[in-house]
Amino acid sequence: MKPTAVIALGGNALLRRGDALTFANQLANIKIAAKAIAEIAKEYRVAIVHGNGPQVGLLALQNLAYKQVSPYPLDVLGAESEGMIGYMLAQELQNLMPETQVSSLLTRIEVDPHDPSMQDPTKFVGPVYDREEATILAEAHNWTMKPDGEYLRRVVPSPRPMNILDKTSIDTLLEAGHIVICCGGGGIPVCHTQMGYQGVEGVIDKDLSAALLAKQLQADKLLILxxxxxxxxxxxxxxxxxxHQTTPAELSQYNFPAGSMGPKVEAVIDFAKFGGQAYIGALEQGLDVLGGQAGTCVVNVQ
Known part of the structure; x- marks a missing residue:
C-alpha cells in the first residue's frame, strides 16, 4: 500500500495576497496546485485540505450587497467555499489524472462553541484594505480588523478543531484509491447540542484541521503548501x-504571527510530535518540499 500524505493548501496560495478575487486568478493558481499534487499522488495516497480565507471573506462581502435578507452565517459560507474550491481542484486533478478517482467531500468538524477565539478573533478572511477603508468597513459592519503585513484585514473567530465527523467517509474513499479533497476551509464548524449538531459562527484554521486529519488517518507525512x-x-x-531542517523542540522556541505562519508552525510541530514527518513550503515546489530539497522539514528526534 502507498504511504499516506495529507496536503494542506493555503487560501492565500490559491489566491495570492494582493491578487484580485477573480475566478480566473483562482483557477490559474489551482492549476499550479493540481500539477504539484498530481506528481505527489503517483507515490502517495493523498488527502487534500484547502484554506478559504480570501474566498469566504468575498462571499461575506457579496452577502452584504443584498439587503433584502440577513447575511448568511460563516459556517454556511464556509460550506459554500468548500464546495466551490473542491469542485475546481477536483476538475483540474481529474483532467491531469483521468484514470484516478477524485472526490470532494463536504466535511463537518466539531468545535467548542465556547472556544477562547470566539472572543479574540484571529482568522484573516477576505481582501486586504488600507487603513482608511478598513476603518470605514469596521464601523459599518462591526468587524474586527488586524494588521496583515502593511495592510489591514478582517478577522473572525477560529475555534480549534476537535473531531472530524466525516472521517469514516474519508477513510473509505482513500481505501478505494481516491484522491480525497476534504476538511476544506478547515471544515465546517459545528458543535453538539441537545438538538443535535448545530453550525458555529467561525472559520476553522485549515492547518490545524490538516494536522488533526493526518493524526486521525495515521498519515506518514503532512505537507503545508x-x-x-x-x-x-x-x-x-x-x-x-x-x-530548512528542525525539530518540534527547536521550532517551539520561536513566536510566529497568529494570523499567518503561527498555525502552520503549530500544525507541523503537533504532527511531528505525533511521529510523522511534516513540511512547510511553496506551492510550486510541492514535490521538492516533500522530498526535503526545499522548504522546511520538521521531524521529531528522540
Missing amino acids: TDADAVYLDWGTEKQRAI
Missing part, C-alpha cells in the same frame, strides 16, 4: 533566514 517558500526567522528584516 503556502505562498512562502519556507519558515523564516526575523521575517521582513535584513536578518531574515530560512529554517
